[in-house]
Amino acid sequence: MTKTIAILAGDGIGPEIMAEAVKVLNFLKTSHGLDIALEEGLVGGIAYDVKGHPLPPETLELAKRADAVMLGAVGGVKWEPLDISLRPEKGLLGLRSALNLFANLRPASIYPELADASPLKPEIVSGLDILIVRELTGDIYFGQPRGIRTLENGERQGFNTMVYSESEIERIAHVGFQSAQKRQKKLCSVDKANVLECTEFWREVVIRVGKQYPDVELSHLYVDNAAMQLVRYPKQFDVIVTTNIFGDILSDLASQLTGSIGMLPSASLDANNKGMYEPIHGSAPDIAGKGIANPLATILSVAMMLRFSLNRADLADKIETAVKKVLSDGLRTRDILGSATTTQYKLVNTQEMGAAVLNAL
Amino acid sequence: MTKTIAILAGDGIGPEIMAEAVKVLNFLKTSHGLDIALEEGLVGGIAYDVKGHPLPPETLELAKRADAVMLGAVGGVKWEPLDISLRPEKGLLGLRSALNLFANLRPASIYPELADASPLKPEIVSGLDILIVRELTGDIYFGQPRGIRTLENGERQGFNTMVYSESEIERIAHVGFQSAQKRQKKLCSVDKANVLECTEFWREVVIRVGKQYPDVELSHLYVDNAAMQLVRYPKQFDVIVTTNIFGDILSDLASQLTGSIGMLPSASLDANNKGMYEPIHGSAPDIAGKGIANPLATILSVAMMLRFSLNRADLADKIETAVKKVLSDGLRTRDILGSATTTQYKLVNTQEMGAAVLNAL
Ligand SMILES: CC(C)[C@H](C(=O)O)[C@@H](O)C(=O)O
Ligand SMILES: CC(C)[C@H](C(=O)O)[C@@H](O)C(=O)O
Numbered sequence: 001m002t003k004t005i006a007i008l009a010g011d012g013i014g015p016e017i018m019a020e021a022v023k024v025l026n027f028l029k030t031s032h033g034l035d036i037a038l039e040e041g042l043v044g045g046i047a048y049d050v051k052g053h054p055l056p057p058e059t060l061e062l063a064k065r066a067d068a069v070m071l072g073a074v075g076g077v078k079w080e081p082l083d084i085s086l087r088p089e090k091g092l093l094g095l096r097s098a099l100n101l102f103a104n105l106r107p108a109s110i111y112p113e114l115a116d117a118s119p120l121k122p123e124i125v126s127g128l129d130i131l132i133v134r135e136l137t138g139d140i141y142f143g144q145p146r147g148i149r150t151l152e153n154g155e156r157q158g159f160n161t162m163v164y165s166e167s168e169i170e171r172i173a174h175v176g177f178q179s180a181q182k183r184q185k186k187l188c189s190v191d192k193a194n195v196l197e198c199t200e201f202w203r204e205v206v207i208r209v210g211k212q213y214p215d216v217e218l219s220h221l222y223v224d225n226a227a228m229q230l231v232r233y234p235k236q237f238d239v240i241v242t243t244n245i246f247g248d249i250l251s252d253l254a255s256q257l258t259g260s261i262g263m264l265p266s267a268s269l270d271a272n273n274k275g276m277y278e279p280i281h282g283s284a285p286d287i288a289g290k291g292i293a294n295p296l297a298t299i300l301s302v303a304m305m306l307r308f309s310l311n312r313a314d315l316a317d318k319i320e321t322a323v324k325k326v327l328s329d330g331l332r333t334r335d336i337l338g339s340a341t342t343t344q345y346k347l348v349n350t351q352e353m354g355a356a357v358l359n360a361l
Numbered sequence: 362m363t364k365t366i367a368i369l370a371g372d373g374i375g376p377e378i379m380a381e382a383v384k385v386l387n388f389l390k391t392s393h394g395l396d397i398a399l400e401e402g403l404v405g406g407i408a409y410d411v412k413g414h415p416l417p418p419e420t421l422e423l424a425k426r427a428d429a430v431m432l433g434a435v436g437g438v439k440w441e442p443l444d445i446s447l448r449p450e451k452g453l454l455g456l457r458s459a460l461n462l463f464a465n466l467r468p469a470s471i472y473p474e475l476a477d478a479s480p481l482k483p484e485i486v487s488g489l490d491i492l493i494v495r496e497l498t499g500d501i502y503f504g505q506p507r508g509i510r511t512l513e514n515g516e517r518q519g520f521n522t523m524v525y526s527e528s529e530i531e532r533i534a535h536v537g538f539q540s541a542q543k544r545q546k547k548l549c550s551v552d553k554a555n556v557l558e559c560t561e562f563w564r565e566v567v568i569r570v571g572k573q574y575p576d577v578e579l580s581h582l583y584v585d586n587a588a589m590q591l592v593r594y595p596k597q598f599d600v601i602v603t604t605n606i607f608g609d610i611l612s613d614l615a616s617q618l619t620g621s622i623g624m625l626p627s628a629s630l631d632a633n634n635k636g637m638y639e640p641i642h643g644s645a646p647d648i649a650g651k652g653i654a655n656p657l658a659t660i661l662s663v664a665m666m667l668r669f670s671l672n673r674a675d676l677a678d679k680i681e682t683a684v685k686k687v688l689s690d691g692l693r694t695r696d697i698l699g700s701a702t703t704t705q706y707k708l709v710n711t712q713e714m715g716a717a718v719l720n721a722l
Binding site for chain 2 (some may be wrong): 075084087089093119120121124140141143146147148151155156157158159160161162163164165166167192193194195196197198199200201202223224225227228230231232233245246248249250251252253255256257259261
C-alpha cells in the first residue's frame with residue numbers, strides 16, 4: 001500500500017534542505033520501488049503569511065492522514081513580534097500535540113570524519129554516541145493554567161504550569177528503557193527531584209517502570225548536574241530520558257558537543273510509530289536563501305523515517321552509508337568545514353551535497 | 362562596629378573547606394584589623410540529624426541577625442530518602458527565601474594557570490570571563506500551587522508553578538544591567554519566550570528596564586540556544602541574566618567550561634547587599650572526610666563577601682592575589698591537577714592549600 005509522506009518545509013533554510021531530502025525520497029521511489037506519495041503542506045511562519053495561521057487546518061489534516069511527516073524548520077526574526085499564539089513555533093507545537101508525538105528521539109553522535117569540529121577536546125568526545133529521549137507532549141510546554149495576569153495590587157505576573165501524569169511518565173519511560181535495551185543498556189533519567197515535586201513524581205514512576213527492565217542499568221541525575229556531566233565527561237552516557245523542557249535544553253547542549261549540529265536528525269513518535277522527522281538545527285535565517293545550508297541532517301531524518309515509520313531499515317542503512325561515503329570522500333558544507341585547510345576537503349553547497357548523496361546511493 | 366559572620370559549614374566536604382576559609386577570616390581579623398565575629402550554625406543534612414530540620418530556628422535567627430553568611434555545601438545520598446520538605450536542600454532554599462537573597466552572582470572565569478583543565482579546546486575558552494546573574498527567590502522553585510495530586514480518574518499527577526511578577530523581574534534586571542556596566546557592558550537575557558508566557562513577560566520587562574541603561578548592549582536568547590552557545594562560543598558572553606531554574610542549569614554548565622569548578626565562588630545578595638557566600642561546587646560526598654577537597658572556591662567566596670557585604674574590596678583583592686600566587690607557585694589540589702605531570706606541580710591537600718594561601722597573604 002502506498003504510504004503518504006507529508007512534506008512540510010517551513011521557514012528559513014527549510015525549503016532548501018527539504019528539496020534535497022525530497023530528491024532522496026524520489027530516488028528511492030523510482031530506483032528501489034519504495035511505494036510512497038509525497039504531499040506538500042505549509043507550516044510555521046510561511047503558513048502564517050499565506051494562510052494566517054502557523055498550523056492551517058489543511059496542513060493538520062494532511063499530517064493526520066499521512067503515514068509520516070517530514071519537517072524542515074520553523075521560525076525567524078520576522079515573526080517574533082507576533083502574539084505567542086500565532087508564532088511559527090506554535091505550528092510545530094500544534095503538530096506534536098495533535099499527532100500525540102510524545103517520544104522525541106535525538107541522537108548526538110560524532111562521525112569520526114568530523115571529530116575535529118567539536119569545541120571539546122578530542123579525548124572528551126571521540127566516539128561519542130548518546131541518545132536523548134525527550135518527552136514531547138507534556139510538561140510546562142502544554143500545562144494549564146498559563147498566561148499573564150494582573151494581581152489585585154495591580155502588579156502583572158507571568159505564569160506557567162509544569163505537570164506530568166503517571167501515564168505520561170510511564171509511556172516515555174518505556175521508550176527510554178527499550179531504547180537502552182537496543183544499545184548499551186544504560187539509562188539515565190534526568191529530573192530536579194530535589195526541588196520540584198513534579199519531577200520527584202517523575203523519578204518515582206521511572207523507578208517503578210524500571211523494575212520491568214532488569215537488564216537496563218538505571219541512574220538518575222539532577223538537571224543541573226546532567227548539564228555539567230555532559231560537558232565534563234559526556235561518554236558516560238548511553239540513553240538519557242527526560243522531561244520536555246529539560247530535554248529541550250539538554251538535547252541542544254548535547255548536539256553542540258558533536259560540533260556538527262548540521263548532521264543531526266531527530267524523530268518524534270506516537271504510540272504506533274507514526275512519526276515526524278526533522279533536523280535538530282533550526283531555520284537559520286542568517287543563511288537562508290544562500291544555498292549553503294547542510295542538507296545532511298534532513299537526509300538522515302529520512303533514514304530515521306524509513307527505519308521507524310516505514311519499516312525499511314534496509315533503505316535507512318543505505319542512506320546512512322551514503323552519507324558516510326560523501327564525508328570520507330572529503331565533501332563538506334561550510335558548517336562542517338571547521339578550521340581545516342580547504343585543500344584537504346571539498347567545500348560544497350546544499351545542492352552539491354544532496355547530489356553527492358544521491359550519487360553515493 | 363563589629364560585623365557578625367554566620368559560618369554554616371553544612372555537609373560532605375563543607376566542614377573541611379570552611380575550616381580553611383575561617384583561618385583566612387581569622388588571619389584578616391588579627392593581622393588586618395578586620396572587625397568581625399564568627400558564629401557557627403547548623404544547616405542541611407547535619408542540621409536534620411542533630412535538630413530534626415535542615416534549617417533549625419536558631420540557624421535562621423543567626424542568619425537573619427548576621428551581616429553576612431558563609432555557607433559550605435549541603436546534601437548527600439544519606440538524606441535522599443527523606444521527604445522533600447526535610448531534605449538538606451530545603452535548608453539552603455529556606456535561607457535564600459527568608460533572607461530575600463534574590464540576586465545570585467556566579468562568575469565562570471578561567472585562571473590562565475588552569476586553562477588546561479577545561480574539557481573544551483583552549484582556543485574556545487582561553488580568557489573566558491562570564492558572570493551569570495541568576496534570580497534566586499522566585500520561579501518554579503517557590504511557585505504555588507505545587508505537589509502530587511490524584512485526579513478524578515484515579516491517576517496521580519505531579520505539578521509545579523513557574524511564576525514571576527513584574528517587580529521580581531525588574532529588580533534582578535537592574536542587577537544584571539548594573540553588573541554589565543561594571544564589566545564589558547553586554548547583557549544577554551535568557552528565557553523561553555517563544556513557548557512560556559511567564560518568560561515572554563520576563564523578556565518584556567527586561568527590555569523595559571533596559572531603557573534606563575542605554576550604555577549596555579542588551580540581547581536575548583532562548584534557553585536551549587543559550588546552552589548551545591555556551592558550548593560553541595562561550596566568549597561571546599559578558600553578563601547573562603536569567604530565571605532561577607534556567608540559571609541553575611546554565612550556571613552549572615558554564616562552571617564546567619572552566620574545568621575547575623573547585624575554584625568558583627558565588628554570592629547571593631538581597632536588596633541591601635547583605636549576602637550569603639558559597640562555593641559553586643556541591644558537598645562531594647565521595648571525597649568527604651578525606652581532606653583532599655579544594656578550599657579555594659570557599660576562600661574566594663570570602664573575597665566576594667569582603668567586596669559586596671563588608672565593603673572591603675582592598676582585602677578581597679589581597680585574597681584573590683594570594684590565590685593567584687599559590688596557583689602560579691604550582692600548588693594544586695587533586696581536582697585541578699588535571700592530566701599534568703606531577704613534576705610540574707605540587708599536589709597538596711585541603712589544609713596545605715589553605716596554609717599556602719595564608720602564607721601568600
Ligand atoms: C521551536 C521550539 C518551540 C522547539 C522547542 O522548544 O521544543 C525547539 O527548540 C525544539 O527543540 O524543537
Ligand atoms: C541544592 C539545590 C537546591 C541548588 C539549586 O537547585 O538551586 C543547587 O543546585 C544550586 O544551584 O545552588
